[in-house]
Amino acid sequence: MGGRKPCCDEVGLRKGPWTVEEDGKLVDFLRARGNCGGGGGGWCWRDVPKLAGLRRCGKSCRLRWTNYLRPDLKRGLFTEEEIQLVIDLHARLGNRWSKIAVELPGRTDNDIKNYWNTHIKRKLIRMGIDPNTHRRFDQQKVNEEETILVNDPKPLSETEVSVALKNDTSAVLSGNLNQLADVDGDDQPWSFLMENDEGGGGDAAGELTMLLSGDITSSCSSSSSLWMKYGEFGYEDLELGCFDV
DNA sequence: AACTATCGCAACCGCGCGGAT
DNA sequence: GATCCGCGCGGTTGCGATAGT
Numbered sequence: 001m002g003g004r005k006p007c008c009d010e011v012g013l014r015k016g017p018w019t020v021e022e023d024g025k026l027v028d029f030l031r032a033r034g035n036c037g038g039g040g041g042g043w044c045w046r047d048v049p050k051l052a053g054l055r056r057c058g059k060s061c062r063l064r065w066t067n068y069l070r071p072d073l074k075r076g077l078f079t080e081e082e083i084q085l086v087i088d089l090h091a092r093l094g095n096r097w098s099k100i101a102v103e104l105p106g107r108t109d110n111d112i113k114n115y116w117n118t119h120i121k122r123k124l125i126r127m128g129i130d131p132n133t134h135r136r137f138d139q140q141k142v143n144e145e146e147t148i149l150v151n152d153p154k155p156l157s158e159t160e161v162s163v164a165l166k167n168d169t170s171a172v173l174s175g176n177l178n179q180l181a182d183v184d185g186d187d188q189p190w191s192f193l194m195e196n197d198e199g200g201g202g203d204a205a206g207e208l209t210m211l212l213s214g215d216i217t218s219s220c221s222s223s224s225s226l227w228m229k230y231g232e233f234g235y236e237d238l239e240l241g242c243f244d245v
Numbered sequence: 246a247a248c249t250a251t252c253g254c255a256a257c258c259g260c261g262c263g264g265a266t
Numbered sequence: 267g268a269t270c271c272g273c274g275c276g277g278t279t280g281c282g283a284t285a286g287t
Contacts, residue, residue: 113276
């Protein structure tokens with residue numbers, strides 16, 4: 001669009017982490033002047049640095065406010081419900097983080113985006129699910145991904161996975177399932193499934209086996225419904241492994 | 246204890262959209 | 267209709283914290 005200038009090309013403007021003093025100035029200003037958006041405040045973000053006495057660009061001020069200083073922000077870990085909601089919404093909306101954020105009060109698009117990229121996305125990849133399409137990779141793609149992730153990417157057969165699931169995964173699996181189950185060094189999600197498998201938890205392991213062997217589309221219409229199904233087994237937090245143990 | 250690798254989050258960058266002129 | 271301008275969005279980067287060796 002017609003040769004816009006970068007907003008931050010003015011010399012003397014600060015970049016990088018915000019100081020407490022800067023935060024204070026910005027908060028004070030916004031509390032005193034009310035909201036932007038053509039409202040009664042009579043200011044726009046571009047004016048904020050000048051009006052608030054900050055040596056920042058307006059864009060940086062807006063970002064700091066919306067992502068960090070807003071009083072209605074919810075900090076801390078995502079709840080199980082939020083995670084499931086994110087997955088479900090992402091399946092429908094794709095990377096439209098701002099749209100997803102609308103459905104999660106107190107969470108910013110940046111929050112959700114970060115959480116997706118650092119936690120959920122990797123889990124899905126390792127489970128053979130394309131995080132972009134929410135469909136399973138073809139087996140070759142899975143192998144390629146695993147080749148990158150582990151040194152010995154030899155794929156497990158469905159039988160091997162099944163057997164492995166019946167045993168201690170961390171001990172049995174030296175290959176990709178182990179990576180898959182313990183991406184970040186947290187507890188083994190699959191152990192929970194094993195426990196539930198005993199008492200009519202049904203085919204949790206079986207379904208997982210299908211998932212791992214690439215038959216997810218035959219068992220679930222979408223990944224989000226899959227997560228809901230795991231929710232029935234207590235598979236509620238795919239990142240933190242905080243199952244009912 | 247020192248070093249290295251990895252993770253997670255805050256912040257930046259560039260682009261596109263939509264309203265105003 | 268063309269151009270300008272501000273905002274918001276999504277992708278990416280930088281860096282401190284933490285874990286592993």
